[in-house]
Amino acid sequence: MSDNEVDPDELGESVERPMFRLFTEYGDDHIHWFIIGLLTSISARFLALVPPVVLGVALDAVFDDKRPFSLPLLPETWIPPTTIGQFWFSVQIMAIAMVFGAFSNFARSSSLNLFSHRVKHEVRTETYQWMQRLDMEFFDDHKTGELMSILNNDTNRLELFLDNMMGSAIQLVVLVIGIGAILFWRNPQLAVVTLAVIPIAALFTWWFMRRIEAFYADIRSSVGDLNTRLENNLAGVEVIKTAGTEEFEDERVRKASYKYFKRDWKALRMNFIYRPGLQLLTSIAFIATFIAGGLWLLSDRPILWFSGNFTSGDLVIFLLLTQRMVEPLTQMSEVVDRYEDAKASSRRIFGLMSIPPAITSSPDAVELDSVDGRVDYEHVDFAYEDDGERVLHDVTFTADPGETVGLVGPTGAGKSTICKLLPRLYDVTGGEIRVDGTDVRDLTVESLREHIGYVGQDTFLFDGTVEENIRYGAFDAEEAEIIAAAKAAEAHEFVTNLPEGYDTRVGERGVKLSGGQRQRISIARTILADPELLVLDEATSAVDTETEMLIQRSLDKLTEDRTTFIIAHRLSTVKGADTIISVEDGEIVERGTHEELLGNDGLYADLWRVQAGEIDALSTEFVEEASRRASANQINQGSN
Ligand SMILES: Nc1ncnc2c1ncn2[C@@H]1O[C@H](COP(=O)(O)OP(=O)(O)OP(=O)(O)O)[C@@H](O)[C@H]1O
Numbered sequence: 001m002s003d004n005e006v007d008p009d010e011l012g013e014s015v016e017r018p019m020f021r022l023f024t025e026y027g028d029d030h031i032h033w034f035i036i037g038l039l040t041s042i043s044a045r046f047l048a049l050v051p052p053v054v055l056g057v058a059l060d061a062v063f064d065d066k067r068p069f070s071l072p073l074l075p076e077t078w079i080p081p082t083t084i085g086q087f088w089f090s091v092q093i094m095a096i097a098m099v100f101g102a103f104s105n106f107a108r109s110s111s112l113n114l115f116s117h118r119v120k121h122e123v124r125t126e127t128y129q130w131m132q133r134l135d136m137e138f139f140d141d142h143k144t145g146e147l148m149s150i151l152n153n154d155t156n157r158l159e160l161f162l163d164n165m166m167g168s169a170i171q172l173v174v175l176v177i178g179i180g181a182i183l184f185w186r187n188p189q190l191a192v193v194t195l196a197v198i199p200i201a202a203l204f205t206w207w208f209m210r211r212i213e214a215f216y217a218d219i220r221s222s223v224g225d226l227n228t229r230l231e232n233n234l235a236g237v238e239v240i241k242t243a244g245t246e247e248f249e250d251e252r253v254r255k256a257s258y259k260y261f262k263r264d265w266k267a268l269r270m271n272f273i274y275r276p277g278l279q280l281l282t283s284i285a286f287i288a289t290f291i292a293g294g295l296w297l298l299s300d301r302p303i304l305w306f307s308g309n310f311t312s313g314d315l316v317i318f319l320l321l322t323q324r325m326v327e328p329l330t331q332m333s334e335v336v337d338r339y340e341d342a343k344a345s346s347r348r349i350f351g352l353m354s355i356p357p358a359i360t361s362s363p364d365a366v367e368l369d370s371v372d373g374r375v376d377y378e379h380v381d382f383a384y385e386d387d388g389e390r391v392l393h394d395v396t397f398t399a400d401p402g403e404t405v406g407l408v409g410p411t412g413a414g415k416s417t418i419c420k421l422l423p424r425l426y427d428v429t430g431g432e433i434r435v436d437g438t439d440v441r442d443l444t445v446e447s448l449r450e451h452i453g454y455v456g457q458d459t460f461l462f463d464g465t466v467e468e469n470i471r472y473g474a475f476d477a478e479e480a481e482i483i484a485a486a487k488a489a490e491a492h493e494f495v496t497n498l499p500e501g502y503d504t505r506v507g508e509r510g511v512k513l514s515g516g517q518r519q520r521i522s523i524a525r526t527i528l529a530d531p532e533l534l535v536l537d538e539a540t541s542a543v544d545t546e547t548e549m550l551i552q553r554s555l556d557k558l559t560e561d562r563t564t565f566i567i568a569h570r571l572s573t574v575k576g577a578d579t580i581i582s583v584e585d586g587e588i589v590e591r592g593t594h595e596e597l598l599g600n601d602g603l604y605a606d607l608w609r610v611q612a613g614e615i616d617a618l619s620t621e622f623v624e625e626a627s628r629r630a631s632a633n634q635i636n637q638g639s640n
Pocket of ligand 1: 410
């Protein structure tokens with residue numbers, strides 16, 4: 001981990017008002033759906049209150065004849081004068097309220113779901129776009145599982161809150177206000193008794209929210225750890241099987257899963273207190289209302305400090321409406337729960353989005369249009385980590401247009417690093433690299449990379465067909481061009497022998513092909529892209545010597561008129577290069593043609609002798625250096 005490593009979890013902690021940002025940054029384009037959801041939530045809840053109120057009013061007016069038929073917001077002239085007329089009128093109002101209530105609920109869930117899914121889609125794609133543009137250093141430091149958990153789990157958590165739960169929260173507010181207004185309208189004195197639980201429930205909820213917040217942040221980060229472990233194990237299943245380490249891995253997964261379980265359980269335990277607590281509060285409100293209202297009715301005059309009239313219709317309204325509060329109030333716990341969960345997720349998402357990419361095009365960067373192909377490395381220094389060990393030191397060389405530069409040297413010497421600096425996968429820490437005389441940092445990153453073809457050590461194929469993988473080099477290529485590229489990479493023959501030829505699916509990371517076949521497909525991809533600058537980093541290491549000879553022929557054609565860097569341990573691959581550079585411990589130790597370097601009798605000559613099997617002819621310094629490096633590598637592996 002580098003000193004300046006940025007962690008989405010840590011950065012997320014300082015994100016202010018993440019849920020508000022979520023709404024304003026991703027919700028504003030879809031706000032109309034949210035508003036429809038809000039209005040239909042209000043109307044659904046409002047309409048749900050109509051039947052109990054009408055029932056209470058009808059009880060007093062139609063059956064007991066205690067009060068005249070009257071409903072708030074309803075003009076007097078609409079009310080039929082006869083009792084039977086009022087009975088059917090009540091039935092009509094209740095039926096209309098129920099039908100429109102059902103329609104409102106349909107509109108509410110559709111619009112809120114549309115809103116939440118669209119927001120989720122945007123958050124996920126924008127998070128991915130942002131993440132993809134971050135530097136290689138970021139990907140070196142962060143585990144795939146952890147990033148997947150942000151892209152997938154965290155965005156799903158947002159949706160969970162934004163659709164159902166936000167609807168429930170809105171409905172709860174409408175319900176409490178609506179019920180409060182009706183109860184006060186019918187009997188303000190008893191309403192105070194019934195609604196006394198609301199402030200207590202609010203306090204209880206506030207206490208719960210404060211306690212649960214920290215738990216969710218922990219849960220989200222342990223999901224990331226678990227994902228990382230699972231992702232790693234699935235990717236390395238071949239190693240696990242061949243090393244017979246199933247039990248060891250069982251234990252590691254068990255530990256990561258148990259950590260997640262323990263954190264999850266802590267939050268659940270809090271819920272176990274909160275939910276029944278709220279339920280108890282609403283039950284107390286129900287019982288208190290029933291006792292006070294019931295005694296009032298039984299004694300036929302006001303009891304305790306109450307005054308005025310109270311009817312059986314009033315008691316029905318009070319009890320039915322108090323009952324209606326139970327379910328939404330207990331749902332409140334879920335709303336709060338999901339809110340805290342979504343808040344922790346949006347913190348991680350915004351934490352990630354606050355990591356700035358360091359390697360970007362500067363404002364006055366110029367486009368690299370046509371490329372002659374001269375590449376200069378001038379006094380290049382590089383370290384992967386700030387204040388870390390310098391991996392390259394004072395690397396200076398020039399490749400003229402069309403020239404092939406071979407890079408050789410022991411493992412870990414810095415050959416790949418030299419090449420990775422050219423397309424700015426990393427930026428130099430000292431000195432500069434120029435393409436056709438312009439510092440690569442003064443060129444737009446996109447145009448620079450467009451002109452560089454890179455066949456790396458780990459040939460990666462995407463899950464898809466052979467054709468799709470070759471086409472990745474030039475999306476608009478004709479089929480004939482794809483076949484020509486495959487022929488040039490010596491891939492055509494084996495591809496046509498595959499069960500479905502170019503339409504054969506290669507499997508995840510190309511697992512259904514051999515290492516050599518994958519390499520040839522990735523060479524075909526680069527041939528199709530036809531870049532002016534080419535980097536072949538051990539591009540033929542996974543093929544047998546016969547195939548290498550065949551690929552070499554096509555590579556010779558490919559590299560003929562373009563500047564090429566070839567890294568190869570098999571020295572026969574670089575033997576014909578215009579210049580060969582020997583790299584050792586991050587420094588260039590010698591340069592020249594094959595013949596010149598053999599004449600030099602230095603590192604290259606020793607490496608050559610190793611490959612020719614002339615072990616006895618090796619210099620003593622070389623053998624001592626090799627054993628020093630081997631033991632250093634062992635120590636490194638041990639510490640990993
Ligand atoms: N992403 C990275 N983060 C930190 N250190 C790295 C990274 N990649 C490489 N290194 C270190 O930089 C040094 C040079 O590595 P590099 O891959 O350039 O060597 P190489 O000469 O290409 O080796 P090989 O022939 O084995 O591919 C090594 O010590 C390696 O451990």
